[in-house]
Amino acid sequence: PVEKHLKDYKRPDFNVETVELHVDICETETHVTATLGVAKSPEAAEGAPFLLDGKELELLEIEVDGRTLSEVDYTLEGEVLTLPGMPEAFSLKTKVKIHPETNTSLEGLYFADGTFLTQCEAEGFRRITFFPDRPDVMSSYRCTVVADKAKYPVLLANGNLVEEGALADGRHFATWEDPHKKPSYLFAMVAGDLACRKDSFTTASGREVALRFYVDHQDADKCEHAIESLKKSMAWDEETFGLEYDLDIYMVVATHSFNAGAMENKGLNVFNSKYVLAKPETATDTDFQNIEGVIGHEYFHNWTGNRVTLCNWFQLSLKEGLTVFRDQEFSSDMGSRAVKRISDVRVLRAAQFPEDAGPMAHPIRPESYIEMNNFYTATVYNKGAEVIRMIHTFLGPDAFRKGMDLYFERHDGGAVACEEFVKAMEDASGVDLTRFRLWYSQAGTPKVTVDRAYDAETKHYTLTFTQAVPDTPGQSNKKPMQIPVKMGLIGADGMPIPLTLEGESAQGPLERVLSFSANMESFTFTGVEDEPIPSLFRGFSAPVTKVVDFTEEELIFLMGNDPDPFNRWDAAQQLFADTILGMVADVRDDKKLSLSEPLVAAVKKTLTHDTLDKALIAQALTLPSETELGDRMAHIDVDGIHAAREFVADTLAEKLKMSWRAVFEECADDGPYTLDSESIARRRLKSLCLTYLARVETPITTFEAFASATNMTDELAALTVLSDLDAEESEKAMGLFYEAWKADTLVLDKWFMTQATSKRPGTLERVKALAEHPDFDIKNPNKVRSLIGAFCQGNPWHFHRKDGKGYDLLADTVITLNAINPSIAARMASGFNRWKRYDEERQGLMKARLERIKNTENLASGVFEIVSKALI
Ligand code: DPP
Ligand code: ZN
Numbered sequence: 001p002v003e004k005h006l007k008d009y010k011r012p013d014f015n016v017e018t019v020e021l022h023v024d025i026c027e028t029e030t031h032v033t034a035t036l037g038v039a040k041s042p043e044a045a046e047g048a049p050f051l052l053d054g055k056e057l058e059l060l061e062i063e064v065d066g067r068t069l070s071e072v073d074y075t076l077e078g079e080v081l082t083l084p085g086m087p088e089a090f091s092l093k094t095k096v097k098i099h100p101e102t103n104t105s106l107e108g109l110y111f112a113d114g115t116f117l118t119q120c121e122a123e124g125f126r127r128i129t130f131f132p133d134r135p136d137v138m139s140s141y142r143c144t145v146v147a148d149k150a151k152y153p154v155l156l157a158n159g160n161l162v163e164e165g166a167l168a169d170g171r172h173f174a175t176w177e178d179p180h181k182k183p184s185y186l187f188a189m190v191a192g193d194l195a196c197r198k199d200s201f202t203t204a205s206g207r208e209v210a211l212r213f214y215v216d217h218q219d220a221d222k223c224e225h226a227i228e229s230l231k232k233s234m235a236w237d238e239e240t241f242g243l244e245y246d247l248d249i250y251m252v253v254a255t256h257s258f259n260a261g262a263m264e265n266k267g268l269n270v271f272n273s274k275y276v277l278a279k280p281e282t283a284t285d286t287d288f289q290n291i292e293g294v295i296g297h298e299y300f301h302n303w304t305g306n307r308v309t310l311c312n313w314f315q316l317s318l319k320e321g322l323t324v325f326r327d328q329e330f331s332s333d334m335g336s337r338a339v340k341r342i343s344d345v346r347v348l349r350a351a352q353f354p355e356d357a358g359p360m361a362h363p364i365r366p367e368s369y370i371e372m373n374n375f376y377t378a379t380v381y382n383k384g385a386e387v388i389r390m391i392h393t394f395l396g397p398d399a400f401r402k403g404m405d406l407y408f409e410r411h412d413g414g415a416v417a418c419e420e421f422v423k424a425m426e427d428a429s430g431v432d433l434t435r436f437r438l439w440y441s442q443a444g445t446p447k448v449t450v451d452r453a454y455d456a457e458t459k460h461y462t463l464t465f466t467q468a469v470p471d472t473p474g475q476s477n478k479k480p481m482q483i484p485v486k487m488g489l490i491g492a493d494g495m496p497i498p499l500t501l502e503g504e505s506a507q508g509p510l511e512r513v514l515s516f517s518a519n520m521e522s523f524t525f526t527g528v529e530d531e532p533i534p535s536l537f538r539g540f541s542a543p544v545t546k547v548v549d550f551t552e553e554e555l556i557f558l559m560g561n562d563p564d565p566f567n568r569w570d571a572a573q574q575l576f577a578d579t580i581l582g583m584v585a586d587v588r589d590d591k592k593l594s595l596s597e598p599l600v601a602a603v604k605k606t607l608t609h610d611t612l613d614k615a616l617i618a619q620a621l622t623l624p625s626e627t628e629l630g631d632r633m634a635h636i637d638v639d640g641i642h643a644a645r646e647f648v649a650d651t652l653a654e655k656l657k658m659s660w661r662a663v664f665e666e667c668a669d670d671g672p673y674t675l676d677s678e679s680i681a682r683r684r685l686k687s688l689c690l691t692y693l694a695r696v697e698t699p700i701t702t703f704e705a706f707a708s709a710t711n712m713t714d715e716l717a718a719l720t721v722l723s724d725l726d727a728e729e730s731e732k733a734m735g736l737f738y739e740a741w742k743a744d745t746l747v748l749d750k751w752f753m754t755q756a757t758s759k760r761p762g763t764l765e766r767v768k769a770l771a772e773h774p775d776f777d778i779k780n781p782n783k784v785r786s787l788i789g790a791f792c793q794g795n796p797w798h799f800h801r802k803d804g805k806g807y808d809l810l811a812d813t814v815i816t817l818n819a820i821n822p823s824i825a826a827r828m829a830s831g832f833n834r835w836k837r838y839d840e841e842r843q844g845l846m847k848a849r850l851e852r853i854k855n856t857e858n859l860a861s862g863v864f865e866i867v868s869k870a871l872i
Helices: 217-222 224-241 285-300 313-334 337-356 378-395 397-411 418-429 435-441 552-561 565-588 597-607 614-620 626-631 638-655 657-667 677-693 699-708 712-723 728-741 745-756 763-770 781-794 805-818 822-832 840-854 861-871
Strands: 014-025 030-040 050-053 058-064 075-077 080-083 089-098 108-112 115-119 138-148 154-157 160-166 171-183 189-192 195-202 208-215 249-255 268-272 447-455 460-468 483-490 512-516 520-525 533-535 545-548
Touching (some): 014 189, 115 249, 115 268, 138 154, 138 189, 154 171, 189 268, 195 217, 195 224, 208 217, 208 224, 224 249, 224 313, 268 285, 285 677, 285 712, 313 337, 313 418, 337 378, 337 565, 337 614, 337 626, 378 435, 378 483, 378 512, 397 418, 418 435, 460 483, 460 512, 483 552, 533 552, 552 565, 552 597, 565 597, 565 614, 597 638, 597 657, 614 677, 626 638, 638 657, 638 677, 657 677, 677 699, 699 728, 712 728, 712 745, 728 745, 745 763, 745 781, 763 781, 763 805, 781 805, 781 822, 805 822, 805 840, 822 840, 822 861, 840 861
Parallel strands (some): 014 138, 208 249, 249 268
Antiparallel strands (some): 014 030, 050 080, 058 089, 075 080, 108 115, 115 189, 138 171, 154 189, 160 171, 195 208, 460 520, 483 512, 483 533
């Protein structure tokens, strides 16, 4: 496999101005005729050939300007078609045969669950026709889809419908035209028998946009929330960024067979059905929130990604980091900002921090890749969004908006790099972002250590920050980053203290953003009457790990007094993590464990607080996961962490039994299900109480909660709690749940996942049995993620069994998937990425599995990239 490098990037020698596609779908083969209007670029080198990508295509015909080429006129080697000696401008026509009906990779044109559909990002278009399949080639598309009318009554492609009609033999066609130039990765087409839910949206300038949601007929009653979310997204982008939609129609197609979450194809989004379909009986509060977020995300791409696109794939974060930032802001405005921030940071810590500390660590703008699909990562997406957020923090909302306006003014219709975005922000605001740019080129999570010093005599308080950016593969001796530290100081009375820096004459504000960009830097505050407690990195103002020598008492103080809700939560998490990790050594030495009284009291105080947002209470009192705790240890002690965490949970359950019960009752509600923040918060806190209560009450009470649930949020919460219990009620509930929902594939994913993440003994054996269940399908990525993915990523204690059988399951799955769906295989293979963090015995077991995968015949390049990097 070849590695591609950012430093080798050159603009294309040939541009394709127009693309005319004719896609003739038959049951056992599909013919694609493409007519490309090509023009040589003025910068092209003398004699440069025209290069086109093609994968698994059977070339039937090839013509230039109406003349059929013979085999001496071109070469077709591997996945590249080379045409030498082309004129300045010409028309190229190719006809190829492809097989969507047997395409299990779910890239290019594929057939799944009765529908033909496409996924072209990043490099899927080359599986449909020969094309310079790179994002800096932008063209106008006209696409005609032909298929059997009875079987596939719905025929769609990007843009506007310009013609449709019947053909001989019961076939029909539809021609779509997209007036906006776009890169090939945004092409989409669909042929299927789908229900259509219609709505419309009137833009700020008064244009009416038709909204169309295409779903399976049986799912037609589950689109309401997605449609409302789309309308909210459209209005939000107009209000927040002055951005309107630009076509007369916006289509969304839902499929159960999809590699990723969703895809922003121009005017024709394709969605994983889990991010479209919902009603209270089948979807949880989290599902509803995710739908709103993903619908928003794909809609926002229309400007950040489609109108302004990428010049090459190394720049992926230009569209993804920015669009994640936009969807996070949208969700924050629709619900609770603090709760949204906490859940985003949880994701970052659970997925991105480990990635940044592992063999695949890369900057948000990677410098090389073997398989682009492997770089749709938490780093590019989530850390990328944090980088945009830091620019927002440094500039403030008004200057940030000016920067966005300038970015669109300069680059609308273009294919650009991350640099263009940073430059626009800099030019619009006058803020120098020179050092800040290191966030684009340096990988690794900076570790910031904070030392505190109070001088009672001078009333000076000094914070000294030290940063270390760890070495990552291919990068060492890094430069210090520019880090925004949003902070405040809190007095013993819980009141904020004015922040006057040394040398300032006027009294400072109560909160400020320090810019820390050296290896070590001190900030001295004057006029501080008594020693304060600092609240640092408020709202998680930078994607770093902070090390502050807070005592238990100080963390409890912050948990109860910090005016920043994010930091209250973070203090609670730090307190739990310190406590649990502090016990791991005692577990190893078989010592008796005990939980501190002040901690128990602090938990009780938070739990029974009568003015705090219930959602924040629930978040604060959710213990850090075993994975997250492991990540805080240099050498992960799987069994020690499990035992210590269970002990803390059991003890809190026992000691605060009455409170959990009282709050549980208080949160109960028999009214109809509503999706407002308050109701969501109430259900969340109720579920948390249930998890603690199940540790001390009989399984019958949990079963009753399950049986009496009237919505999926409560039902799944109870089922999840039951799934951990080694009791007959657990089996009984699983059986009832299956019987009730066996016709709904998305609900069955929850059934698989709940069993895969269970703490009960024998979970691995059950997962293996479930992989043989008639409702499991290795070809369906949602099923693979729900069962095998959930087990390997979300159940560390069982996955890391000492007999290596968990590892065997993962290796076997990767090898099977390698031949079916390489992109999902690669993703699964990354489950071994942290292998060096475990004890020697486990390291040996995982290494052997990695080697077994590496030695598989016909290993896909993406899987090769993951396992070979892991083995270095
Ligand atoms: N571009 C897509 C998204 O993130 C990824 N498939 O929305
Ligand atoms: Zn995206």
